[in-house]
Structure formats: C-alpha cells, structure tokens
Amino acid sequence: MIYIRHTVILNMYPHCRTPHAARRGPAGRAECGQRPPACEARAGDCLSAHPSMQKKKTLQRRHIEAIVAVGDGRSVHRAARELGVPQPVLSRLLAEAETLVGARLFERSSHGSVPTAQGRLILPRARFALRTMERLNDLTTGDAPPIRLGCIPRAMHTLLPHLLERVYPDGGQAPLDKTGTGGAVVAAGADGDAKAQGRTPGGGTGTDGAGMRFEVREGNSVALFNSLAAGDLDFAILRGNVADPGDEWVIERLFDERTVIYCAAGHPDIPSGQVSLSRLAAMGWTLPEPGTTSRGAFDAFWAEHGLPPIKPLMETRSFEANLALVAASRLVSIAPESIVRRHVGFGVLRIVKVRRALPINPVMLAFHRMSLEDPLLGRFHAYVRDAARAR
Incomplete structure (x- = not known):
C-alpha cells in the first residue's frame, strides 16, 4: 500500500505518550513531567527521544512525478528533460522513491529503464494518484483535465450519441469542429485507434458536470482495459467480461447486445429463410481481426x-x-444487430436467419474503484449510465 501525504509542519510541542505529560517550561521550552535532566528538551529533541512519535516518511508528489515520468519515457534522461530537472536530481528522487517503497521499480541500463514486476504494479497507481492531485489543483484554476473514455466501436454508434446529448445539453452551442474548441474532434491516434475530444459549452469546471471536457479513444476491449489498468483512461466501455480484473476495478453491466450474421440485400446464394451454419461456413467471409473480443x-x-x-x-x-465490403459483394460478416438493422432500413443489407443464433453479449463499463470519489468523474459516470438506459 502506498500512502501519499503533503508536507506538513509538525506541532512543535507534541504530547508525550509516556507516563509523564509534556508542559511548557518557564523559558517557553517543552518540558516533560519528569524532573530534569531526564527529559527537558525542545520539541524536536523530545520527538527524537520518542521514536514512536516520529512522522513516518512517505512518498511525496515529487516522487510520484518521478516514477510516472520514468515509466512513460522509459528513460531517466528523457524523464528529466520532460520534467525540466537535472538528471542527477531525478535519479535521486527515483532512488528515494524506491527506498520508501522498499523495492526496485526500474531496471536501468544503457538501453533505458524498464519497469520491474513491482514497478508494473505501482505505475498505474502512481498515475491515478498523480491525476487525482492534478484534479485537486485544477479545481482552483477552472481548467480540469479532460475525462478519458475508452470505447469499443459498437458503443461509438449505439451509446455515444446519447452520451453526447447529456454532456452537451445545448448541442447547437457545441458544434463538431476540427480544433477541439467548443466541440468534439475525432482523430486517428498513433496506434490507429480513433480518438475524439470535446468540451461542454462555456468551458471551465464544476462539480455538477458543467464545463466538462472529455476525450474518447476507440479500440478493442483488450487494448482498452490494458490502457485503463495502465492509468491512461478514466473509464472504458468494453464488450463482455474482463478476466480477473482485480479488486481495485469496478465492472458494471450497461446493456446487452446480440451479434448477427449479415449479407448484401440481394445476395443470390443466401435464401431469405433460415440457413444452416454449415452452409454459411462455405461462404466467403470478412471478419474482425484476431485478438478482438468480437x-x-x-x-x-x-x-x-x-x-x-x-x-x-x-x-x-x-x-x-465490413459493412461497406459486404454491401458491395457476396461476402458475409458479423456486426451488432442494432447497427446492421439501420443498414437493412437503407435497403443495402440483410440479416441472415440462422437456426442457432449467436449469443447475447453484455457491454460493460470499467473504472477504478476510487474514481467516483471525484465529483466530476462521478457526474460523468451518471451520464454514461443514463445514456445506456436511453439507447
């Protein structure tokens, strides 16, 4: 367990816990109830005389910043440059942090710094703690950092529109644009995942959700939960259950959705009645890539x-x-039922009636157990839940 405390000034006249009680002497010094010279001392001397009263050293913000910077940069040199401090200073902070934690957090070599097993355990907690500190500071500046939401593609279509209606109650006041100012932006990240940024009208921050800023990262369930566990996301909308998420994560069920098999509306080889799976197995398919939950x-x-x-x-x-490919070919594919039905309404696709339907899959919301202690994150969580009920 890592305890984080801000630096405080100790009371210069601590209460002794031994049978003799501390009192003020004639010279204004702290004297214990025993006769001198047994325990006549200044407060600092009395504190040293009673080790149980000494403040236990804990990680400070500077230590947490050092851990996160080295973890992100994978190099003490890059981390020092990012933080704007000399490399020896950062090395000392990291050494202090490792001493306080009682374990080596990084294996350092000429090739960089790689987190140890203990480092991999502590890094996401350090990121969460640092982000919480930043939010506390930002409450006074009116510029809270954006809420980071990870989202599977199907929820981008079925859930996100309802979420936007709640975060942007005056939708016309916050139009989509290309700058991220007063609207939402979708862009491709370095890994190819789509990202969107937005903010509520008026800017600023507040505990009621007004002035809320958020960004959306689109990806598959496995990648999104890994990002959540690494501290790169505040919430993640996932498909299906997460294997052994651990006690620090909350996994909530948002809604259920069925995956269907579909083909082009005029596919000549697939009848409109029921079709056996064995017959479909002989068709040409286009599918999501391996590794995805779907x-x-x-x-x-x-x-x-x-x-x-x-x-x-x-x-x-x-x-x-796949929707576009199937509509223009004889290929067969799978997709969420609600999305396929929209294209069925356009007359370009058809849901294949199979004798054995694919199972219903839950869509889940994952987040850190402490997240809802933050009023802004708690409000956003309520928006997501409400949007799921409205879909």
Missing part, C-alpha cells in the same frame, strides 16, 4: 457447434469496413 466470441461459437474454423478472405480492424 472475433474471439465468434470463433468460440463456431467451435462449440463442431464446425471447422472460418478462414476469412479479409480481416479488418472495424466492423464499419
């Missing part, structure tokens, strides 16, 4: 019915690409 669930479903694994002609990172 692909894993589909492969497991296929195997449960004793069918050979599908070898897709194409694999994509998003179901949006």
